[in-house]
Amino acid sequence: MTYLSDVAALGRKDLRVELRGRDTLPAMLLFVLSALVVFHFAIPDDAGDTAAYGLLWVAIVFTALLGLARAWVPEQEHGVLEGLLLAPCDRSAIWLGKALATLAFLLASQAVALPAFVLFFEPLDMTALAGVLLADVGICAVGSLMSAMAAAGRARELLLPLLFLPLAIPLIVGGVGSAVSPDGERFLLFLLLYDAVFAVLSWASFEYVVTE
Amino acid sequence: MGLALVLALIVVPEDGDQGISQRIFYIHVPIALTAYFCFGLGALKALLLLWRGDDRYDLESYVAIHQGTIFGALTLITGAIWAKASWNVWWTWDSNQLVLFLVLFLFYCAYFMLRFSLEDGPRRARSSAVYALFGVALIPVSFLAIRLAEDFIHPTVFTREGPQMTGSIFATFLVSWAAVTLLAYVLYRVELAGKRLDADLRELREALE
Amino acid sequence: MILGREVEKRYGRKRVLRGVDIAVAAGGFAVVTGPNGSGKTTLLRLLAGLAVPSRGDLTVEVDRSRIGYLAHEPLVYRELTASENLDLFGRLYRMPERRERIGMLLERFSLWDARNERVSTYSRGMLQRLALCRTLLHEPHLLVLDEPYSALDEDGAALLDRELEALVGVSTVVVATHDPGRLEPFASGGLALA
Numbered sequence: 006m007t008y009l010s011d012v013a014a015l016g017r018k019d020l021r022v023e024l025r026g027r028d029t030l031p032a033m034l035l036f037v038l039s040a041l042v043v044f045h046f047a048i049p050d051d052a053g054d055t056a057a058y059g060l061l062w063v064a065i066v067f068t069a070l071l072g073l074a075r076a077w078v079p080e081q082e083h084g085v086l087e088g089l090l091l092a093p094c095d096r097s098a099i100w101l102g103k104a105l106a107t108l109a110f111l112l113a114s115q116a117v118a119l120p121a122f123v124l125f126f127e128p129l130d131m132t133a134l135a136g137v138l139l140a141d142v143g144i145c146a147v148g149s150l151m152s153a154m155a156a157a158g159r160a161r162e163l164l165l166p167l168l169f170l171p172l173a174i175p176l177i178v179g180g181v182g183s184a185v186s187p188d189g190e191r192f193l194l195f196l197l198l199y200d201a202v203f204a205v206l207s208w209a210s211f212e213y214v215v216t217e
Numbered sequence: 218m219g220l221a222l223v224l225a226l227i228v229v230p231e232d233g234d235q236g237i238s239q240r241i242f243y244i245h246v247p248i249a250l251t252a253y254f255c256f257g258l259g260a261l262k263a264l265l266l267l268w269r270g271d272d273r274y275d276l277e278s279y280v281a282i283h284q285g286t287i288f289g290a291l292t293l294i295t296g297a298i299w300a301k302a303s304w305n306v307w308w309t310w311d312s313n314q315l316v317l318f319l320v321l322f323l324f325y326c327a328y329f330m331l332r333f334s335l336e337d338g339p340r341r342a343r344s345s346a347v348y349a350l351f352g353v354a355l356i357p358v359s360f361l362a363i364r365l366a367e368d369f370i371h372p373t374v375f376t377r378e379g380p381q382m383t384g385s386i387f388a389t390f391l392v393s394w395a396a397v398t399l400l401a402y403v404l405y406r407v408e409l410a411g412k413r414l415d416a417d418l419r420e421l422r423e424a425l426e
Numbered sequence: 427m428i429l430g431r432e433v434e435k436r437y438g439r440k441r442v443l444r445g446v447d448i449a450v451a452a453g454g455f456a457v458v459t460g461p462n463g464s465g466k467t468t469l470l471r472l473l474a475g476l477a478v479p480s481r482g483d484l485t486v487e488v489d490r491s492r493i494g495y496l497a498h499e500p501l502v503y504r505e506l507t508a509s510e511n512l513d514l515f516g517r518l519y520r521m522p523e524r525r526e527r528i529g530m531l532l533e534r535f536s537l538w539d540a541r542n543e544r545v546s547t548y549s550r551g552m553l554q555r556l557a558l559c560r561t562l563l564h565e566p567h568l569l570v571l572d573e574p575y576s577a578l579d580e581d582g583a584a585l586l587d588r589e590l591e592a593l594v595g596v597s598t599v600v601v602a603t604h605d606p607g608r609l610e611p612f613a614s615g616g617l618a619l620a
Binding site for chain 1: 474475476477478489490491493495497498499500501502503504505506510514515517518519520544545553560
């Protein structure tokens with residue numbers, strides 16, 4: 006099972022690099038809290054309760070974008086990505102390790118954001134939380150790939166949101182639906198479908214995005 | 218190409234007695250279908266590029282997607298006209314078709330931003346191809362998402378007035394569809410030939426240096 | 427071991443490598459020279475497997491896991507220590523017993539004392555030496571080195587001389603350099619790019 010141990014080694018490396026550098030995770034935490042506070046002032050009093058859930062998802066997606074924009078930066082310093090590409094490990098393992106590490110950061114930021122949301126706005130039930138988890142997987146899978154694509158180009162901070170947001174729309178529908186709709190399970194199933202399709206697609210196509 | 222245009226225009230006056238709403242339908246739906254087809258073609262070329270490792274498919278994929286985006290924009294425009302004619306609003310979130318096209322339009326515009334931001338070469342070809350494949354996967358997933366979102370986004374206020382496809386209307390529709398498809402095909406060939414010519418000229422110039 | 431005919435590489439419109447022929451026998455030591463922009467780096471990247479030729483045939487009869495490539499950049503993580511970097515690459519190169527080898531390389535390249543310091547604190551010379559450690563870590567059969575002497579001081583260069591001397595006939599080596607004279611004692615052949 007060398008593939009999995011490669012992924013583990015790479016994922017661990019990402020966690021270690023972030024813990025040492027300590028720039029992305031604190032920024033994500035602060036950003037999501039600030040966003041929630043901004044939303045309090047941005048929503049008029051008579052807007053429905055459900056509007057808050059929509060805004061939660063906006064906050065999640067943009068926090069994720071913050072993290073994703075920085076995802077491949079360590080690989081670009083000193084050209085390390087080439088070092089990884091030279092190694093005999095499967096290229097998709099590089100993507101998987103990165104996606105898992107990004108997922109860890111996103112979950113960490115949500116460990117703060119979700120309680121804050123419940124405190125400031127509305128309660129969250131199990132379906133809603135399951136929706137957050139499932140959507141996180143999709144966000145990190147697709148986002149890691151798009152981030153790698155954008156990283157090769159010129160205006161990478163501008164490009165990533167453009168590439169990512171249309172793909173994130175179904176995730177937002179799934180996430181909000183699981184929180185708001187009485188038939189939340191349908192949305193969970195939908196998120197599962199999204200994850201299956203796009204995670205596999207991302208896993209298979211990473212190789213083509215990083216090689217010449 | 219002129220023939221295709223004439224065909225497309227002739228079809229419309231045939232139904233002068235059915236009101237603008239009907240007439241736009243004959244153009245709007247074929248344009249939408251053609252856009253889907255172009256995106257599909259672009260994705261197919263992209264798949265061939267990745268599978269066979271031949272960069273020649275890059276240009277074909279790009280042109281197909283370019284056409285698809287143009288027709289996508291036209292879909293949105295004709296859709297807006299249709300909405301104005303039918304319900305007196307320029308936009309409605311109730312037409313799943315229109316919303317889907319809006320999402321796809323954004324997606325494929327990002328495709329061009331991607332190409333614009335990467336240097337010409339195998340990297341750009343491959344990344345574009347991967348993105349094109351994501352687009353095609355996004356079409357059904359987005360559609361499903363929009364259907365699901367109906368639950369909580371907007372209550373359905375407007376009833377959809379799709380025309381019943383009886384005999385002569387169906388025939389007219391088919392002719393219109395054929396005309397639009399032909400138009401798209403011609404535009405595709407013209408643009409592809411033009412771009413190929415550009416590329417060949419450049420290669421020639423390089424070889425002479 | 428390496429055989430290339432009419433190898434060409436272009437990035438879109440730019441042709442960076444024009445019709446190159448190359449032949450290196452197993453155990454050979456080839457020195458690649460040429461002015462800046464002649465495509466030395468591109469050729470080496472093709473040999474290392476980081477890119478594919480746009481035209482022509484190129485056969486490198488070595489598995490990816492047996493190639494060591496030294497690039498212009500050190501290819502190491504800034505926030506990790508030398509030990510951690512080499513440990514990671516050791517893992518990726520499937521080296522179950524790597525501790526000894528890592529320790530030995532760090533010693534040999536005078537990085538033992540700095541092994542637990544983050545790479546971000548290293549000088550250019552230290553980076554280059556760490557890069558050399560990374561390149562030699564998995565005992566490659568083919569070494570592709572892109573200007574290995576750059577950023578090395580006298581001592582570092584002497585270290586490298588010794589390493590290369592030990593490799594002659596044992597591994598196949600291809601070196602791109604601005605200073606071919608230095609490598610003359612080792613070289614078995616050369617290639618000059620225009």
